[in-house]
Amino acid sequence: MSVSSFREGLKESKLLGCVCEGCDNLMLPPRMICNKCGSTNLKEHCFDGKGTIKTKTTIYVPLTKFQDLSPYTVGIIELDEGPSITGMILGEIDKIKIGVKVEAVFLDEGDGKILAFKLVD
Structure with missing residues (x-):
């Protein structure tokens, strides 16, 4: 691996x-x-990509590559299966809160994909 x-x-x-x-x-x-x-x-x-937001921060002054997304939120997601991983969290900033459930999504980026998380109802 x-x-x-x-x-x-x-x-x-x-x-x-x-x-x-x-x-x-x-x-x-x-x-x-x-x-x-x-x-x-x-x-x-x-x-399976399902988890919970453990911590997060919103970026208002982004890297050039992410200017079109600004402001955007990144956080540490604790997966339901145990491990934690950092990723972008998609959704309305005021709804992205610690303890909220999320699931993995895969966004097209050039010739590959990047990991992000979306809020789950």
Whole structure:
């Protein structure tokens, strides 16, 4: 498993990580060694992308690449399956709050896709 497999998964609208076959630890993005028990016996795991906003910030002065999206919000999402990941959060800024449920979406970007999260009712 490697970060390149994570990127390849995004191209197919998949959120790929790995699971340790020794201790069942789930990791995202994928790693070469389990960060819990040190095992190298890992296999690919496809996350469902559902989670909860744990922290967030709204960007009002963006990088040039994201000027058309300004203002936009990014945050740390704790997936229902355990691991956390950082991503853009789509939706009305006043509705993006800590504790709100989200799900992964995959946005076209050049020749690939980027991970973002949308609010769930």
